[in-house]
Amino acid sequence: MAGGPYSEKVMEHFMNPRNVGEIENADGVGEVGNPACGDMMRLYVKVEAGKVSDAKFRTFGCGAAIASSSMLTEMIKGKTIDEARAITNTQVSDALGGLPEVKIHCSVMAEEAVKAALDDYSKKHPA
Amino acid sequence: MAGGPYSEKVMEHFMNPRNVGEIENADGVGEVGNPACGDMMRLYVKVEAGKVSDAKFRTFGCGAAIASSSMLTEMIKGKTIDEARAITNTQVSDALGGLPEVKIHCSVMAEEAVKAALDDYSKKHPA
């Protein structure tokens, strides 16, 4: 088999996405993208002791969007809020072994989803 | 072998042209075409008792020009002057099994060559 248009890592996360689902009573929820663009990501985070203790997602979108979501949840788990906020789209796409040029926006969406979820957390839990 | 761009008849006359040469003391000589156009035909005729008793040619030119010359000499031999004059380029090209469209002018040259040779004869032998 020739393999798809994506790296093995992307395909692995697409076929076996980590942390799909939702967190009941999440501490923060971020939603980015919109269906008209073809991609939409909803990220749920649980925060304990200043760290992301759990993360789950639901995504409507292409292979890169699903893989980016899956990879992102893996990357932020256990990170402090500041560390999680600092994650860039390049880190996500690098972790996936690279994305096709036209799919970079999927990793951007992942980056924005963390920020949105953590913004939501901050709003709900003012310091 | 695939054969050339010409009919078998053309190739046969091109490969084995009839009546190449010149007639010493010809009764009429006609020259048509010119080297700049790529074709030139010189036709010699001998006339006896109002009939073309012999014909010979020299031609510089393509396969169609040489074959047309050869065919023409065959066609006019034994014909009366009026009959020979009446030969058309279509008769020459038909006798050759047809010529490619862009080579029709070679048969026209043959037609003109007879007329030129017989004009020359008439001039030299006023009635």
Place this chain on the structure above:
Amino acid sequence: MAHIFFDHISATPVDPRVVEAMLPYFGERYGNPASHIHDQGQTALRALDASRGTVARMIHAQPGEIVFTSGATEANNLAIKGAAAGSKDKRHIVVSEVEHFSVLNALLPLRAAGFETTVLHVDRDGRVDPDDVRKAIRPDTLLVSVMHANAEIGTIQPVSDIGRIARERGVLFHADATASAGHIPVDVDAIGADLLTLSAHNFYGPKGVGALYVRKGTRLESLIDGGFQEGGYRAGTENVPGIVGMATAAEIAMAESAGWAEKLAPMGRRLWDGLATSIPLLHFTGHPEDRLPGHVSFWVEHAEGESLLLLLNMQGVMAASGSACSSNLRGHDEEDLVASTVLKAIGVPSDICTGSVTFSMGKENTGADVEHVLSVLPAIVSRLREMSPTWLDYQKQQESQG
């Protein structure tokens, strides 16, 4: 694993008989038809002539009306731009909004050069109303271009009616028969086409070769200039093996395509019916009856198209989403990923989450292939929906309503 190719609108496997016919024209009969004074060139020229006759026969044309090109895209460009360049004063062109990009984008430089265009809307089934063509034609209309069949949604256009109207009004008619020729009958006179596009790789011939039918007397300027090939309409050494392949594919299609259609039409209906009953929120696209045999296209809510194709591929099923030639992961910016213009034209909503799929079967497919697809697709759709936030919302909404 299964290897089920259901993407014949993007490519077809070259028939082994076609390959066999082409083979001698690579290493043995390699002559250039323009160099036909010698045996090699003459052999090539004869193959070219014979092929021209065969391709002409497939569409009921004269050999001298066939201009070989490098494919459908070039043929469409030649038809549109060539007719425009050959026009004295008519500067208006009518096309439908579901034409292939090789027609629509060929209009761009013409518009820049002052041509006016009317882009006809289609109905929900993707059909052009011939009456709209009649209304669109103006005194300065040069050309109407409407495709015979749409690759993405399978709809067959009423080309004969359109051709008749164009003829009545003294307007040229170009029909893009890329998706139809070799599959359903194409007759240039019945269609009333002055120009008609063909592509070999769409009917089990090789890529890199197509043809434009140019009705005798049609004013057309060449797009590619140079030597005197193809009656002056298209310069460049002819792709002799490709053309021999196209002719062989045409020969096969003339003999066999009625049988293929007879086999594929019920397979298409079975797939259609099976999908209708097994997948909720699935909407078929294109005309339900007037469509290419073995062609089933649809969109599903709450599952994205590319993901559907990736998961289908993991199950050995190869299909397309949107136009095969427009979906492009290799573009340089995201503009290249816009939704299919065809789906937009037939009213597929762009504000809800949808994924489109085109299944196009070919002569090598079997009923078992259809059953395999029906056995795997529902689970694939469910899996993606389970992952989608919009599906979750939709279900909650349904619950609260019910």
Place this chain on the structure above:
Amino acid sequence: MAHIFFDHISATPVDPRVVEAMLPYFGERYGNPASHIHDQGQTALRALDASRGTVARMIHAQPGEIVFTSGATEANNLAIKGAAAGSKDKRHIVVSEVEHFSVLNALLPLRAAGFETTVLHVDRDGRVDPDDVRKAIRPDTLLVSVMHANAEIGTIQPVSDIGRIARERGVLFHADATASAGHIPVDVDAIGADLLTLSAHNFYGPKGVGALYVRKGTRLESLIDGGFQEGGYRAGTENVPGIVGMATAAEIAMAESAGWAEKLAPMGRRLWDGLATSIPLLHFTGHPEDRLPGHVSFWVEHAEGESLLLLLNMQGVMAASGSACSSNLRGHDEEDLVASTVLKAIGVPSDICTGSVTFSMGKENTGADVEHVLSVLPAIVSRLREMSPTWLDYQKQQESQG
């Protein structure tokens, strides 16, 4: 009978390794690279990418700078018309008078659209003087187009010098390397080319495929519009088997062409010398040293070109007269039979009876082939001269003088 192909400028036999490499891409790996979500399309896309890399390597370019086309004629048209369409205000183009028709005729619509052109003369050997290029360049000059090697007379142009001048003056340089690539080294940087034309069938690859090298950053509009293939420079489903064939031919040429040249150069010299001593009133054309290896061209007085070729063919020797792509027995009027513009350019007299011949050898030719040609040609020339009235006159004139 002998089967000696000495017309490699018109066509080359496809190398068996090339055919072998192409074969799987017909019936097995038939995918469309644009439909690369699934395995078949992905396989095609990978083959396309790999081929692009190989062809780039042959001319020392980057893969992204290779635009596959249907051949040299299309590539030349794309270079000239595409650069013109991409130009903001520069509207002057410089070419040589010995360019192929696909360059010269591509200028016709541009002239009609207001472009100005300067057509440079060549010397008796068919060479452009780089100084003439320098003088021809104006502030509004967009492009200089000079071929690398001339197919008809074999002359290699001083392209590096021309490229340097163009670069200095901020003018694009297009080099048509159709006749040279795969035979002698072609390096886009050494040449200083912004655009460079390649043709597969000229170096033992298949017909129907070529490429245009487009230096990164060059402004160029597409000629064939449609889907987003070839970086937007050339729409249409790629001819995957043809492109794989071109890449394989490029691979072979990179490994072996130095050896071919080493073999062919002395064979060419032997033929040259043999003809010089055995046929009176024979005049060689093209540069005596700076020429394609194994290429010998000439004209003879008092024997017509087509007749020479026909008689050579009867002896199993296939050659060309004038430009392979311009000599055309299939034209619709006699204008199509005009003398070669190249021969006119180098001063071959048109008012005396001449026939031109181009012998172009290829890698499969041997020294025995050369000896065969030398053994048959003198008799052929004599035979035609014996039939020619001008030869008779010439001899009489000689006698009367001597």
